Amino acid sequence: DAKTTQPNSMESNEEEPVHLPCNHSTISGTDYIHWYRQLPSQGPEYVIHGLTSNVNNRMASLAIAEDRKSSTLILHRATLRDAAVYYCILRDNDYKLSFGAGTTVTVRA
Amino acid sequence: ETGVTQTPRHLVMGMTNKKSLKCEQHLGHNAMYWYKQSAKKPLELMFVYNFKEQTENNSVPSRFSPECPNSSHLFLHLHTLQPEDSALYLCASSQDPGLAVYEQYFGPGTRLTVT
Numbered sequence: 236d237a238k239t240t241q242p243n244s245m246e247s248n249e250e251e252p253v254h255l256p257c258n259h260s261t262i263s264g265t266d267y268i269h270w271y272r273q274l275p276s277q278g279p280e281y282v283i284h285g286l287t288s289n290v291n292n293r294m295a296s297l298a299i300a301e302d303r304k305s306s307t308l309i310l311h312r313a314t315l316r317d318a319a320v321y322y323c324i325l326r327d328n329d330y331k332l333s334f335g336a337g338t339t340v341t342v343r344a
Numbered sequence: 345e346t347g348v349t350q351t352p353r354h355l356v357m358g359m360t361n362k363k364s365l366k367c368e369q370h371l372g373h374n375a376m377y378w379y380k381q382s383a384k385k386p387l388e389l390m391f392v393y394n395f396k397e398q399t400e401n402n403s404v405p406s407r408f409s410p411e412c413p414n415s416s417h418l419f420l421h422l423h424t425l426q427p428e429d430s431a432l433y434l435c436a437s438s439q440d441p442g443l444a445v446y447e448q449y450f451g452p453g454t455r456l457t458v459t
Contacts, residue, residue, distance in 0.1 A: 267445065278434045278450030279387070280346070328443055334387040 239323045244339045253310040255338055257323030260304045267326045268299060270308050272319040318342045347371040348451035350435050356457045365420040365454045367435030375441035376418040378410060381432040393418060394441050425458045
């Protein structure tokens with residue numbers, strides 16, 4: 236499976252944007268880039284996914300590099316509720332979600 | 345609320361006990377999953393069921409026994425567990441396990457402590 240690399244932690248101030256990087260230099264042409272997050276004491280929650288083009292939804296935006304070797308999850312205005320572990324995961328057309336250590340996001344009030 | 349419920353939310357059991365974890369999804373999905381999340385470790389996939397058939401057993405010890413009577417319900421039967429089995433057990437479901445465009449929806453988990 237292609238692997239992803241994320242920083243261990245990031246801090247942000249409330250109501251400021253958060254840019255979470257993810258490197259995936261061995262990504263294959265059929266791998267989708269998925270992001271999940273896990274709030275304290277909860278199960279993981281789907282955030283967004285994309286293949287080649289940038290994607291937006293009500294939770295976040297996903298910016299994908301032209302060569303697809305990296306991507307950035309953008310939380311436009313962080314709230315305290317966005318404090319969580321964020322996972323960047325590559326998925327081919329199978330069921331496997333391989334969770335790594337993720338990035339722990341701390342939001343300061 | 346994700347549409348995936350798990351009971352109980354917390355469970356303490358002795359090593360000689362037998363207990364079961366229950367998961368129910370109200371999303372009309374075809375696939376269901378069990379994951380284990382130990383402290384300081386990434387989530388590990390344990391079992392996958394697609395249309396009630398087990399399609400993945402990720403080298404899980406036999407003291408964990410899954411059961412999927414229909415596409416909406418998933419059980420994990422536990423017996424003679426070890427203290428190192430203490431973890432958060434998460435259930436998830438998805439519309440089609442074979443397509444990367446479909447996300448997985450997770451339940452809140454059962455926090456299991458083996459004494």
